[in-house]
């Protein structure tokens with residue numbers, strides 16, 4: 116096709132293809148083991164798949180209600196209350212979304228106006244900044260300090276201004292695997308209690324938390340819950356990232372604004388899958404097994420590379436493990452991730468891509484949501500790197 120001649124004024128001039136798409140494509144082309152993009156290489160539950168296909172056969176193939184089917188919103192509400200205490204009313208305070216990405220975009224679109232500031236913690240998940248910019252907002256990055264990647268609440272206090280509209284939290288944290296503590300949440304609660312700041316709490320890895328730690332959802336803290344959107348992803352919880360299903364919970368005044376946007380950027384989401392999830396989610400075991408399930412994978416992987424030259428601290432949450440390679444190479448992390456995909460046949464994610472300033476801490480992210488065999492083959496390659 117001939118090139119489009121009129122000049123295009125890009126709304127995201129500095130944005131290129133997401134690193135997850137880039138590395139997975141390269142891994143595929145190079146037939147490399149893909150520990151880059153975060154998705155499982157093992158199947159989702161046959162019971163859940165069966166429930167979806169039954170729902171399709173029963174005829175749930177037309178539009179679902181705009182906020183999601185009530186029975187699913189009801190179980191989501193029960194799940195949040197039983198785990199974290201806060202009661203979200205299914206009618207007015209929960210909306211089923213096409214994955215967490217849509218929930219995040221919808222929240223930001225509903226809340227952020229021209230020149231509003233949004234505080235994010237870097238390294239930050241890739242969809243936050245473009246969503247903020249597309250809505251005329253300004254992302255203000257606060258750096259988490261390597262190697263522990265903790266939040267400096269004094270820095271947050273100093274960064275808050277009268278333009279700050281929102282703070283985006285992500286715990287357990289992608290890509291570092293750190294989790295916020297109760298003290299962190301209390302610090303945030305007290306910092307914003309006399310402001311109009313709202314919180315977007317990205318908790319897609321809420322069930323992927325290890326070593327006996329407890330997930331500190333905003334829904335455990337009334338002073339935060341009353342001004343927060345909680346975002347969750349069924350893709351992460353039930354090993355089916357390709358279904359793009361998730362939800363958003365928040366107080367009714369916020370949810371009302373959320374739905375004004377939701378109804379025009381997606382209207383409603385996959386009906387048969389909602390039917391299936393409304394049954395599957397009732398069995399708490401289906402998500403309560405996850406810490407043990409994934410901790411075993413983390414430990415298998417880390418044990419297999421314990422004699423390598425990589426430096427690491429076991430991930431406390433998510434299904435990602437950072438490995439610091441400063442002992443092995445001085446190369447830039449993006450170049451090295453690509454080189455090892457081509458030459459060693461192992462793909463990972465360079466962490467600099469999670470900073471707008473491309474800060475290179477010589478760390479690569481490896482996904483351990485993989486079969487034991489894939490993890491051991493990946494570890495074998497890492498052990499060979501000298």
Ligand code: PMP
Nearest residue numbers: 214215216240289319348350361
């Ligand atoms: N937030 C974080 C921190 C993520 O890692 C991801 C990727 N799963 C998402 C949001 C998006 O989730 P979803 O695939 O449900 O859109």
Ligand code: GLN
Nearest residue numbers: 135136151152153154289
């Ligand atoms: N959340 C996934 C990750 O961090 C990727 C999702 C995506 O590719 N957008 O790897």
